[in-house]
Amino acid sequence: MVRCMKNIFISLSSSTLYSQSSSVSPQGHLSNSSWWSSSERSILSSLVQSPQVDIQNNSEVLSPENVFDPYRVRGKLSWADIGNYALATEVSWMSVGKKQLEYASGALKKFRTLVEQLAKLNPIHLSCNEKLAFWINLYNALIMHAYLAYGVPRSDLKLFSLMQKAAYTVGGHSFSAAAIEYAILKMKPPLHRPQIALLLALHKLKVSGEQRKCAVDAHEPLVAFALSCGMYSSPAVRVYTAENVREELEEAQHDFIRASVGVSSRGKLLVPKLVHCFAKSFVDDSNLAVWISHYLPPNQAAFVEQCISQRRQSLLASRNCGIMPFDSRFRYLFFPGKA
Incomplete structure (x- = not known):
């Protein structure tokens, strides 16, 4: 079935049979809210507090190209390899x-x-x-x-x-x-x-x-x-x-976490709300990044730890994770x- x-x-x-006049786009949208709060946007605008992630020197982990990323959101950097979801x-x-x-x-x-x-x-x-x-x-x-x-x-x-x-x-x-x-x-x-x-x-x-x-x-x-x-x-x-x-x-x-979790251009771990709520049964927010790393390939896990380590040295040490709300499109x- x-x-x-x-x-x-x-x-x-x-797409080979698609025509603008004979299509329907079922864009049922049950909730549409930006996951960046005004205070967050203000804080993230400071490059001094949180430097940009170097994509070129991390090309084995991050993709500099516009590759297929099924859970792409604003500000999220794509992994070079998202696993099975790349074939979806x-x-x-x-x-x-x-x-x-x-x-x-x-x-x-x-x-x-x-x-x-x-x-x-x-x-x-x-x-x-x-x-x-x-x-x-x-x-x-x-x-x-x-x-x-x-x-x-x-x-x-x-x-x-x-x-x-x-x-x-x-x-x-x-x-x-x-x-x-x-x-x-x-x-x-x-x-x-x-x-x-x-x-x-x-x-x-x-x-x-x-x-x-x-x-x-x-x-x-x-x-x-x-x-x-x-x-x-x-x-x-x-x-x-x-x-x-x-x-x-x-x-x-494993597949979902690997494909949906990411980092922002300023090294902040971005976690879907589905994963965050699931993880609450096992860990608190302070250990969320470590828990997620167990489900990532070694190079991605090491990169996440590197980003969080750099953020700990900035004024944003307490803001290492961003929770992305459920997108119902x-x-x-x-x-x-x-x-």
Whole structure:
């Protein structure tokens, strides 16, 4: 199902078939705020306090060229090597021309056949790892299907409404996207998206006892790097397998941190809010850079330590990290061979 949806999305975004008059750009933007505060901009304007990073002498770590950087933000320097994310296919708009719609129509018929097969499956009898892989894959496929069916939501309230409305029948029970994420996969309210967390607190999800028997045994924090809401700050979509789901989740975490974490032109560590909120369960902010370095290649980790060391000698010693808010513009990333 995930592979089928991936092919549909890529087909609808094919640049070779793109024309300005026959395209739609699903720029659902749920929150749009600059991550530079006015005080931050004032402080960072001082070159005396925080000298510029020398890109030329660090060309093995930083890229001087405009390479593909899926989590680029203002002021962020790109790594010369971002790992697996360098191979990702990006879908940030979709065309609705005749050729694309003809392909999507046929592919959606095949997809609906797969959806119908779900009614015959009883997830209660799946093993722990089978449940984990199954529900992750199903969630990602369901969100993509919902965006095609209902369009991209323009606010967190509409997104939450869509997550409650979009559902598949599995083993005779209807499971919404919201129920899968928070009741079946037992994910905690997303601190990196406070509006969704608030809506969860105000709206109790209705899940029957029979449905809860289909849930995973315990909360797995790494699932945060596997679920994609099709937004700019979301992780890439890949297919998870029951045989290797734990290893694949660890790989997803490593890949996301390596691609999304960066440094500013003045040596400040830039961390996505998703990663920052995840790390809070393990370390405090003073040790955040050290924790992140464990997930970076040795040369990048050494460069981060070098930048922080230089900042400690400046007047900005207490401002070594910048937290980048969740960017909710529409965008999907797909790995070749992994989805």
